[in-house]
């Protein structure tokens with residue numbers, strides 16, 4: 001029995017092999033106010049989402065993301081990857097997890113709660129508007145007239161306030177992302193970037209859970225340990241920390257390697273590689289930023305988990321070791337965004353050690 005068969009026969013027989021959309025989206029998505037201001041998906045697009053036949057995931061988007069990760073992975077890992085199944089669950093706690101039930105089936109399971117992708121989409125929506133504002137600010141300080149500047153900055157302030165109110169509510173109800181009618185409105189000039197960015201966070205979150213499996217953190221054998229050994233020692237934050245912390249640093253690092261196609265035999269040009277590092281940088285650093293907004297204390301380790309701050313720094317070192325230029329481009333957009341969030345929410349990892357960033361961005365490729 002592979003992980004998909006196990007999921008549908010043992011864990012979720014009530015889902016009867018149906019896609020996430022077929023089970024939940026008719027009620028949740030199609031009539032959501034999220035689409036009100038913009039073009040809704042066409043009938044054909046909806047039909048394609050509903051028709052999705054679960055192979056590696058019950059969700060069409062996650063299936064697509066997963067296949068692209070497999071495509072970039074070293075060939076020897078693919079048989080194991082192809083036995084994995086990603087279950088999207090209608091659960092509003094913003095978490096994902098990797099599960100392996102010893103001997104009960106061949107293959108490994110990943111749970112991806114809709115609350116996590118919803119939260120990432122909301123933060124990505126604000127991030128997209130915020131980047132528009134940053135670019136406008138840069139043009140303005142070059143002496144260009146930017147008539148839309150005050151409209152952009154007013155919108156960012158309004159939405160940052162709105163998201164802060166949402167986050168207070170989510171945090172109060174134990175981190176449950178209850179959106180109902182409270183989606184942040186998107187704007188036509190940033191919608192595409194918001195969705196693209198949200199998908200990059202999905203890539204990282206999924207790759208992180210895959211990495212837990214591949215590195216034997218869930219029980220099966222370790223197939224990817226030697227990939228981590230190629231990372232320079234100054235970027236190996238898992239050395240000399242306790243195991244429960246080390247596994248998170250390792251999963252973050254391997255996720256970045258998988259997303260960038262590092263360790264794969266395939267030829268790739270420098271430009272393609274740099275673009276992949278940039279995408280992995282935005283996805284990983286934004287996902288950790290969002291998780292940091294939910295953390296009671298993003299700055300300090302707990303017994304079981306390293307702090308979000310230290311995971312953010314560690315993944316930055318891995319990214320910088322792969323391509324310092326791509327890392328710098330991404331981090332220059334992420335850091336001011338974290339500061340914006342901190343100003344409005346008084347939580348997260350928005351205060352940053354500028355000197356540390358400087359030392360990273362000056363490092364060699």
Ligand SMILES: [Zn+2]
Pocket residue numbers: 208212247248251
């Ligand atoms: Zn983890």
